[in-house]
Amino acid sequence: MNPRVLAVMRKEFREYRRNKFVIFTMAILPVIFLAIPVITVLALPANVPEAARKVAVGQSLLMFFLIPMILPTTVAAYAVIGEREQGTLEPVLTTPILDRELLLGKALAATVPAVALGWVMFAIFAVVVRLFAAQGVIDRVFRVEVFVADITLGPVFAVFAIWVALAISVRSTDVRVAQQLAGLTILPVIGLSALLSFGVIAPTLTAYLALAALVAAVDVLGWRIATRMFDRERLLTRYSRSD
Amino acid sequence: MQSEARSAIVARSLTKRFGPRPAFEDVSFEVGAGEVFGFLGPNGAGKTTTVRVLSTLIAPTAGTAEVAGVPVSKRTGAELRRRISVMTENPGLYLRLSVHENLEYFAGLYGLGPVGARRRIAEALEAVDMADRARDLGGSLSKGLRQRVGLARALLNEPRVLFLDEPTSGLDPVSTMEVRELIAGLRARGVTVFLTTHRLEEAERLCDRVAILNTSLRSIGRPDELRRQLFASSIEVRVAQPLADPDHVFSRVEGVRSWNLNDGRYLLQVSDPTIVAPALARALVQAGADILRLAEVQHSLEDVYLELIGDEPLGGEE
Ligand SMILES: Nc1ncnc2c1ncn2[C@@H]1O[C@H](COP(=O)(O)OP(=O)(O)OP(=O)(O)O)[C@@H](O)[C@H]1O
Numbered sequence: 001m002n003p004r005v006l007a008v009m010r011k012e013f014r015e016y017r018r019n020k021f022v023i024f025t026m027a028i029l030p031v032i033f034l035a036i037p038v039i040t041v042l043a044l045p046a047n048v049p050e051a052a053r054k055v056a057v058g059q060s061l062l063m064f065f066l067i068p069m070i071l072p073t074t075v076a077a078y079a080v081i082g083e084r085e086q087g088t089l090e091p092v093l094t095t096p097i098l099d100r101e102l103l104l105g106k107a108l109a110a111t112v113p114a115v116a117l118g119w120v121m122f123a124i125f126a127v128v129v130r131l132f133a134a135q136g137v138i139d140r141v142f143r144v145e146v147f148v149a150d151i152t153l154g155p156v157f158a159v160f161a162i163w164v165a166l167a168i169s170v171r172s173t174d175v176r177v178a179q180q181l182a183g184l185t186i187l188p189v190i191g192l193s194a195l196l197s198f199g200v201i202a203p204t205l206t207a208y209l210a211l212a213a214l215v216a217a218v219d220v221l222g223w224r225i226a227t228r229m230f231d232r233e234r235l236l237t238r239y240s241r242s243d
Numbered sequence: 244m245q246s247e248a249r250s251a252i253v254a255r256s257l258t259k260r261f262g263p264r265p266a267f268e269d270v271s272f273e274v275g276a277g278e279v280f281g282f283l284g285p286n287g288a289g290k291t292t293t294v295r296v297l298s299t300l301i302a303p304t305a306g307t308a309e310v311a312g313v314p315v316s317k318r319t320g321a322e323l324r325r326r327i328s329v330m331t332e333n334p335g336l337y338l339r340l341s342v343h344e345n346l347e348y349f350a351g352l353y354g355l356g357p358v359g360a361r362r363r364i365a366e367a368l369e370a371v372d373m374a375d376r377a378r379d380l381g382g383s384l385s386k387g388l389r390q391r392v393g394l395a396r397a398l399l400n401e402p403r404v405l406f407l408d409e410p411t412s413g414l415d416p417v418s419t420m421e422v423r424e425l426i427a428g429l430r431a432r433g434v435t436v437f438l439t440t441h442r443l444e445e446a447e448r449l450c451d452r453v454a455i456l457n458t459s460l461r462s463i464g465r466p467d468e469l470r471r472q473l474f475a476s477s478i479e480v481r482v483a484q485p486l487a488d489p490d491h492v493f494s495r496v497e498g499v500r501s502w503n504l505n506d507g508r509y510l511l512q513v514s515d516p517t518i519v520a521p522a523l524a525r526a527l528v529q530a531g532a533d534i535l536r537l538a539e540v541q542h543s544l545e546d547v548y549l550e551l552i553g554d555e556p557l558g559g560e561e
């Protein structure tokens with residue numbers, strides 16, 4: 001891989017590790033997002049109607065798409081605007097790194113741990129379901145399409161959210177506003193996931209794969225758009241009065 | 244043009260405006276390869292902005308430039324930045340990373356492999372005398388120490404052209420001297436150095452040539468050339484007793500154009516001090532004067548600077 005992208009990722013990881021807010025977010029949020037679906041499915045009585053079970057399991061699975069989206073967006077929103085505020089951006093921009101490499105490094109650094117956490121959470125969920133849930137729930141969760149959906153959609157949604165967060169970050173003048181706006185990126189994805197979970201789009205293997213491919217294409221486009229929006233001069237010289 | 248092939252920096256009618264106000268205007272100069280070039284000017288003169296334009300951080304409003312043989316443009320920016328490095332006005336260290344980690348990041352950005360990076364980092368830290376602080380966090384360093392790390396960072400990629408934006412501001416006298424020695428060492432290795440500073444004695448001592456900027460370029464040349472351009476040569480004379488008839492003494496010496504008495508000192512405007520001074524000494528002795536002092540008046544770069552900029556309003560005439 002490109003050494004400059006790797007250098008950015010490595011530096012970002014080092015900074016995360018020493019940032020209590022990031023560590024806290026990475027530790028607490030996944031626990032909450034795991035607890036909700038576990039409680040939901042374990043509380044389902046064995047004789048619940050099939051339709052209700054389908055909805056409950058669908059909602060639970062939604063959580064595992066949200067983990068890798070929510071975790072990195074707050075960090076990513078801070079990624080560019082935060083560096084600018086600290087005054088660390090200018091020296092970086094004097095090196096040969098390209099805008100797209102800097103953004104890719106930041107995006108990957110934010111996504112990789114979050115996606116990994118999302119998968120781990122899903123694995124824990126699957127084990128708990130296998131061991132303790134009613135047979136009807138096990139039958140709903142242990143399906144090829146559910147596993148494929150989790151493995152493929154988690155990362156592509158996460159990357160989508162990251163690009164939106166970064167695009168906001170390179171154009172905003174305030175860290176907090178950037179973080180809040182970035183939080184909104186999950187809305188369309190919640191909608192999309194809901195359509196799937198509630199069966200408006202048939203939750204078949206083909207549908208999941210097609211969706212993953214579509215979002216992946218949007219992700220590549222997102223990288224280009226975020227790079228376009230990255231304006232060195234604006235970042236270094238434009239300050240608004242409301243800062 | 245032939246000279247431009249060997250020039251490390253060429254600026255032609257470079258202008259940068261922020262809104263309607265120019266940060267600098269119609270600036271043209273050339274810096275030869277291996278030269279140490281001083282860029283002097285008051286606060287707000289446009290020094291930092293010039294460095295930012297030449298290092299492709301921001302685009303000029305008008306004019307063209309070339310650095311290390313690469314035109315200044317968005318398209319060629321990465322190639323240009325590979326050949327240069329910039330010590331920015333504010334060091335901008337990552338406060339949560341150690342000194343070594345800060346440098347490691349930049350070594351990576353310059354595309355150095357792990358082995359090469361380790362060697363260069365060690366050398367750069369040694370060069371700024373910070374080897375024993377490598378494990379300290381950026382946030383725990385004093386202003387001057389951060390400044391030195393910023394300088395070490397600019398040495399990592401062994402640049403052809405090094406931009407130093409006020410490298411000694413905030414440094415104590417010993418560190419300042421060390422930085423000056425470092426710059427002298429870079430010059431010996433053939434690195435072109437573009438140095439902005441407020442410290443005129445620094446520019447005078449370090450720089451082959453200087454430019455004086457106040458939104459537009461006021462003057463450019465070797466420090467001694469600038470002095471000669473601006474100030475007529477003069478000789479200062481002090482004698483034990485006032486001369487009875489100074490006009491009579493001075494008019495007999497060839498090359499004395501005019502004189503005046505100021506605070507017990509005679510100040511003579513002369514053509515060439517090396518010829519006039521001995522003749523003047525003889526004339527004074529003949530006239531029975533006891534000479535306490537007879538010396539060519541030395542103008543410092545500071546005098547040049549004050550003469551050019553002194554009574555101008557802040558940030559140029561606009
Ligand atoms: N981002 C910006 N937006 C608007 N004006 C700016 C901006 N940056 C610089 N300027 C203006 O351009 C002029 C030149 O600024 P510059 O920072 O280049 O000066 P300088 O010579 O480096 O000064 P100093 O010695 O104080 O560092 C100043 O009037 C400054 O206010």
Ligand SMILES: [Mg+2]
Nearest residue numbers: 290291292332
């Ligand atoms: Mg400046």
